[in-house]
Amino acid sequence: xxxxxxxxxxxxxxxxxxxxxxxxxxxxxxxxxxxxxxxxxxxxxxxxxxxxxxxxxxxxxxxxxxxxxxxxxxxxxxxxxxxxxxxxxxxxxxxxxxxxxxxxxxxxxxxxxxxxxxxxxxxxxxxxxxxxxxxxxxxxxxxxxxxxxxxxxxxxxxxxxxxxxxxxxxxxxxxxxxxxxxxxxxxxxxxxxxxxxxxxxxxxxxxxxxxxxxxxxxxxxxxxxxxxxxxxxxxxxxxxxxxxxxxxxxxxxxxxxxxxxxxxxxxxxxxxxxxxxxxxxxxxxxxxxxxxxxxxx
Numbered sequence: 001x002x003x004x005x006x007x008x009x010x011x012x013x014x015x016x017x018x019x020x021x022x023x024x025x026x027x028x029x030x031x032x033x034x035x036x037x038x039x040x041x042x043x044x045x046x047x048x049x050x051x052x053x054x055x056x057x058x059x060x061x062x063x064x065x066x067x068x069x070x071x072x073x074x075x076x077x078x079x080x081x082x083x084x085x086x087x088x089x090x091x092x093x094x095x096x097x098x099x100x101x102x103x104x105x106x107x108x109x110x111x112x113x114x115x116x117x118x119x120x121x122x123x124x125x126x127x128x129x130x131x132x133x134x135x136x137x138x139x140x141x142x143x144x145x146x147x148x149x150x151x152x153x154x155x156x157x158x159x160x161x162x163x164x165x166x167x168x169x170x171x172x173x174x175x176x177x178x179x180x181x182x183x184x185x186x187x188x189x190x191x192x193x194x195x196x197x198x199x200x201x202x203x204x205x206x207x208x209x210x211x212x213x214x215x216x217x218x219x220x221x222x223x224x225x226x227x228x229x230x231x232x233x234x235x236x237x238x239x240x241x242x243x244x245x246x247x248x249x250x251x252x253x254x255x256x257x258x259x260x261x262x263x264x265x266x267x268x269x270x271x272x273x274x275x276x277x278x279x280x281x282x283x284x285x286x287x288x289x290x291x292x293x294x295x296x297x
Contacts, residue, residue, distance in 0.1 A: 011110070014146070015146055015147060015148045016146045020146075021146075021147065021151060021155065022141075023204070023205055024110035024146070024205065025155050025158055025159060025205030027197075027200075027205055028091075028139060028159045028162075028225070029158060029159050029162040029202075030160055030162065031091070031095060031135070031160035031197065031201070032135065032139075032160065032161075032162040032163050033163070033165050033166035033169070034099075034165050034166060034190060034193060034197060035095070035098070035132050035164040036162070036163045036166035036170075037167070037190050038098060038099075038102045038128065038132070038163075038168060038190050038194070039067060039091050039104075039128065039129075039132060039171040040166070040167050040171070040176060041170050041186050041187060041190060042063070042064060042067065042125060043073075043156060044170060044171060044174040044175070044178075044186065045065065045178065045183040045187075046060055046063075048182070048183040049109075049121070049180055049183055050148045051248055052110075052183075053117045055118055059063050059118045062122060062187050063122045063125055063236075064125070066123075066125040066126040066129065067125045067126065067128060068124070068129060068268055069126055069261045070126040070127060070128065070129025070130035070131075070132075070133060071127065071129035071130070071131075071132060072133065073130060073133065074094075074129075074130050074131070074133035074134045074137075075133050075134070075136060076133065076137065077133075077134060077137070078090060078094070078133060078134025078136065078137030078138040078141075079136075079137025079138065079140055079141050080137070081134070081137075081138065081140075082137060082138035082140075082141030083141050083144060084085045085140075086146070087138045087139060087140075087141040087142025088142055088205075088206055090134060090138035090141075091135065091138045091142065092137065092198070092201075092202065092206055093134070094131040094134045094135065094138065095131075095135070095194070095198060096198055097127075097131040098127075098128050098131040098194075099191055099194035099195055099222050100189050100191070101124055101127055101128050102128065102187055102191045102192075102194065103187065103188045103191025103195070104190065104191075104193070104286045105121070105124055105184075106183070106184030106187050106188065108120060109124075110126065111183075120133075120142055121179070134155070139292065141157070143155065143156065143159075144289065155159060165212075166288065170186070170190070171187070173186070177189065177282050197218060209250065
């Protein structure tokens with residue numbers, strides 16, 4: 001698909017300064033980290049939820065897959081709306097929406113009277129995916145306008161690392177909360193952290209944001225006519241991209257149930273206790289033998 005600009009006009013781009021780029025990178029890093037914590041808390045707590053409400057595997061699969069139905073609908077819309085209304089505005093309102101959904105999920109499920117708990121949770125997961133799916137497109141629209149070419153790769157790399165960190169954190173923190181409190185505490189903690197991040201972001205960055213939207217143009221020489229072409233067929237048929245999207249979330253969302261039903265291992269066992277037990281066992285063996293093993297290279 002090609003995007004044509006009228007002759008003599010081009011998008012008005014004013015890049016971030018060093019301080020602005022650093023602040024926005026940090027803000028978007030934490031935003032993506034919290035977003036992945038929120039989406040991953042579903043499969044982390046699914047075993048506890050299914051035990052409390054009596055959901056079978058079919059219900060669990062439907063609830064977890066509802067997220068992707070929502071996210072698939074909003075990926076393109078996020079970028080399109082970011083070009084029209086500004087990526088910062090789209091990011092703020094979509095993030096505010098999924099944060100409120102995350103914070104209210106335990107209360108809404110437990111107080112559901114008109115529909116079943118599974119139907120209500122399925123609907124909440126769908127909405128969460130719908131709002132979180134706009135994040136990549138809106139962020140790409142924002143960074144594409146405000147970053148210089150030399151900083152795009154490094155900035156995107158730092159921001160996207162928040163996704164992996166968020167998934168790891170909720171895996172460890174979720175198991176601790178499940179063991180010491182209950183499944184609802186994981187949603188509350190993420191929701192409270194999200195609200196805190198959103199307020200700080202709004203006060204420090206969005207209040208002074210001077211982002212120019214894509215319909216703001218500046219004059220170029222009259223003989224200028226730029227065409228931007230995206231090779232959609234090559235991108236969508238790229239094998240590593242297809243494998244990544246097909247299997248990574250399949251693994252993340254299914255692992256808690258597999259661990260519970262195949263290996264008979266309760267997710268609410270503290271993950272860190274396993275490592276501490278292994279460490280203490282090795283320490284006791286070293287102490288009893290009065291020596292420490294050495295490794296030769």
